[in-house]
Amino acid sequence: MSLVLENVDKIYGEGSRHPVHAVRTMNLDIADGEIIALLGSSGCGKTSTLRMVAGFETVSHGTINLAGRRIDTLPPARRGVAMAFEGYALYPPLTIAENIGFALRGERRDKAAVEQEVREVADLLEIGPILGRKPNGLSGGQQQRASLARALIRRADLHLLDEPMGQLEPQLRAVLRGRVKARIKERGYTAVLVTHDQGEANAMADRIAVMEAGVLQQFGSPADLRERPANLFVGTFFGEPPMNTLPGRATAQGFEALDEAGAVALRILAPLPPGIEPGRDVVLGLRPHRLHLGTGAFQGEVVSNQWLGDQAHVAIEAAGRMLIGIHPERFGARLGSTVPFGFDPADLHVFDKASGIALAHGAVS
């Protein structure tokens, strides 16, 4: 069901001497059947946001609506929300199967049908063999999957998943991401996933809400965030390795990238995108896979050259800055050697230097 957060704030200790403003004027409009991820570094406010939706934290200001009904004033049990939370305890006296099936209790379902559904969701999460065991003595990863199974088995208006696979090994996590996503989509659930792992957000979410310091920076599809980052924070936070950045200035002929002393280090000849006037202080952004190594108008010194098995990551020092380029094959250049490099100005992202707001993507046509 659709979930709408309107002007939501979370202030811990409001009115006290040291209030913490954890979430600031958050607006999110999530469509029925959509999976979204709240993505950001530790302390950015994603868990606080999720806990307000679940009802474990009060909303300081603003409203939350689920399926057109206001829920922020309701107790958690009446919100129609299923949750898998880090440390969201399983009941110790019950077996894992009973813990998972417990969620279906109120639904007056046939016992055999419940058992079959428990078995199915347990197989999906690779915990079939531990269904008869009690939570104590199980690994963190097993308990986490049981908690996730308990949430996924419920037909709720909304599913909230807080770092649901954080304790699993990378390989298992990669397999389960796909399965969990398929299950959510098959059932038409709406889900909010909290993660600090952009790989997970990319793999599972239709849209990603990037947060920093309690503020929503951008809410868009993974492709939007990659190709049209709203600001310099999203540009450098999202994408691996991070976007290269070059402080510079717009000129009548294009852009000048400046070194740390403020001297012109690179001249990029290109017509200015509309809305950017000569003299504007900017930061130019270039994704590493758009930096061409071994060819181009510029020169840089190789400071590292790593072959990752399927691509090379090469760091070069140019314009007094460190730039990273991705090369699809081994790049045969020694450390300390000087190599040509270049890029298409159409691949540049241009940000306003003072505010960080994006001015243009694909600097020229």
Ligand SMILES: Nc1ncnc2c1ncn2[C@@H]1O[C@H](COP(=O)(O)OP(=O)(O)OP(=O)(O)O)[C@@H](O)[C@H]1O
């Ligand atoms: N109960 C609380 N009382 C006071 N401050 C809190 C409380 N819970 C969280 N905070 C603060 O609110 C801010 C946001 O925390 P939150 O847990 O929402 O971030 P997060 O992005 O989920 O981080 P993490 O990934 O580490 O869980 C942080 O500064 C945190 O210290």
